[in-house]
Amino acid sequence: MIELISSVDDRYLTDEHRMLRGVVREFAENEVMPIAREIDREARFPWDNVAKMAELGLFGVPWPEKYGGVGMDTLASSIVSEELAKFCPSHSITVGATITLAASPIYEFGNEEQKQRYLTKLARGEVLGAFGLTEPEAGSDAQGTQTRAEQKGDHWVLNGSKIFITNGGVGEIFVATAVTGELPGGRKEISSFILSKPTRDLEEAQRVGVGHAEDLKYTPGFRHGTKEDKLGWRASDTTELVFEDAIVSNEDMLGQRGAGFKNFMRTLDGGRISMAAHLL
Numbered sequence: 334m335i336e337l338i339s340s341v342d343d344r345y346l347t348d349e350h351r352m353l354r355g356v357v358r359e360f361a362e363n364e365v366m367p368i369a370r371e372i373d374r375e376a377r378f379p380w381d382n383v384a385k386m387a388e389l390g391l392f393g394v395p396w397p398e399k400y401g402g403v404g405m406d407t408l409a410s411s412i413v414s415e416e417l418a419k420f421c422p423s424h425s426i427t428v429g430a431t432i433t434l435a436a437s438p439i440y441e442f443g444n445e446e447q448k449q450r451y452l453t454k455l456a457r458g459e460v461l462g463a464f465g466l467t468e469p470e471a472g473s474d475a476q477g478t479q480t481r482a483e484q485k486g487d488h489w490v491l492n493g494s495k496i497f498i499t500n501g502g503v504g505e506i507f508v509a510t511a512v513t514g515e516l517p518g519g520r521k522e523i524s525s526f527i528l529s530k531p532t533r534d535l536e537e538a539q540r541v542g543v544g545h546a547e548d549l550k551y552t553p554g555f556r557h558g559t560k561e562d563k564l565g566w567r568a569s570d571t572t573e574l575v576f577e578d579a580i581v582s583n584e585d586m587l588g589q590r591g592a593g594f595k596n597f598m599r600t601l602d603g604g605r606i607s608m609a610a611h612l613l
């Protein structure tokens with residue numbers, strides 16, 4: 334048995350952090366380690382463990398209790414990432430992407446109604462979330478976004494696609510950027526939106542009891558595309574997202590019009606903390 338030593342310096346941890354670390358470490362040793370190699374080889378998404386992680390409250394660690402969370406902090410979230418990633422980064426990124434990339438911008442930039450409608454579901458682990466920024470022409474240069482949104486009365490119509498989206502197929506709640514206009518000087522005005530679609534793995538989600546919410550209002554014209562066949566992290570679900578005249582109501586714009594790029598860059602800062610914790 335390998336001796337596992339946490340890299341998060343003990344001096345910074347409260348008793349609550351240590352307790353959380355113990356719970357996640359025990360879960361990882363008992364439930365993740367035995368299947369890690371097999372699910373990676375088979376590129377199989379670990380739905381049974383997603384249900385167990387939801388029951389442990391791992392998807393809600395940093396969010397306030399009033400939004401279905403555990404009421405801890407970013408350090409606690411990093412402890413979860415670190416402990417899971419010791420055995421299986423796919424488990425870790427499934428939780429990490431839902432927390433730091435999907436729930437985080439809704440918590441930071443969403444209005445109260447959006448938080449009640451979407452954040453609570455993500456925090457309780459009822460459904461998984463994803464963040465759509467990257468496009469074929471917009472990787473490191475995220476401002477290269479080509480997905481467009483056109484306002485038509487009480488809704489926006491989105492056309493375009495995203496690639497490499499973690500939880501893209503399995504997830505049900507999404508945040509994504511699109512170009513909503515042109516700024517003086519010719520720069521793109523980029524805004525962000527909240528979208529929903531049913532999980533690809535409906536049967537599995539129904540079998541384990543998490544991953545699908547009947548009461549979500551799905552976005553017409555929005556779907557996941559091809560699943561990536563990756564070299565590593567193969568049990569993490571990475572797909573395209575496709576917007577074909579996708580109809581998003583005005584109330585599902587996330588944050589101010591034109592603030593999408595700036596807000597998503599802030600979201601990525603949190604994502605980077607989570608990613609660093611994976612690699613400790």
Ligand SMILES: Cc1cc2nc3c(=O)[nH]c(=O)nc-3n(C[C@H](O)[C@H](O)[C@H](O)COP(=O)(O)OP(=O)(O)OC[C@H]3O[C@@H](n4cnc5c(N)ncnc54)[C@H](O)[C@@H]3O)c2cc1C
Nearest residue numbers: 430434464465466467471472473474496497498499566571
């Ligand atoms: C497993 C996985 C999961 C992901 N999950 C998500 C997700 O959930 N949501 C999401 O939106 N995206 C996601 N991504 C996308 C990820 O954020 C991008 O891959 C990343 O932004 C890099 O973009 P790119 O792959 O297009 O690489 P490129 O931008 O093509 O870069 C390729 C290489 O060129 C270098 N390079 C790029 N531009 C320059 C320059 N101007 N000067 C010098 N060097 C340069 C880069 O450093 C890099 O080494 C995921 C990617 C992977 C692999």
